[in-house]
Amino acid sequence: MSQEQEEPELAPLVTEINSEEDMDELKKISQERLVIVDFFATWCGPCKSVKAAYEKLAEEETSVTFAKLDIDVYEAGLEDAPSDYSLVAMPTFMAFKNGEMVDSVIGPHIDALRQMIDRLK
Structure with a gap:
């Protein structure tokens, strides 16, 4: 009888942000590399439509850290739920460098996101 070997679990290419602490950690990472x-x-239809393309971009751009933040989950975990980021539409892709937000793409525009990454990395 042969034993099945378990495949090692791969780290996710897109980090999930669930708290202010997670966001702070990503800002620290942005001191060393670009974070998107x-x-x-x-519930956002356009967000669902770009999910696969965003994950593919994360596979291709290995020098960049990719993350995702479900605003409903994030804000539910905050006492005051202030909007730290002025979101006017979703999805919004924000680029962080040196601990600061430096640019963004508003809407499901993967080509514009790719251009922003190429410009900032």
């Missing part, structure tokens, strides 16, 4: 955060909501 996808601000989305599960």
Whole structure:
């Protein structure tokens, strides 16, 4: 009888942000490398339509850290739920460098996101 070997679990290419602490950690990472955060909501149709393309971009751009933040989950975990980021539409992709937000792409525009990444990395 042969034993099945378990495949090692791969680290996710897109980090999930669930708290202010997670966001702070990504800002620290942005001191060393470009970080892209996808601000989305599960009920957002355009967010769903770009999910696969965003994950593919994360596979291709290995020098960049990719993350996603479900605004409903994130804000539910905050006492005051202030909007730290001025979101006017979703998805919004924000680029962080040196601990600061430096640019963004508003809407499901993967080509514009790719151009922003190429410009900033």
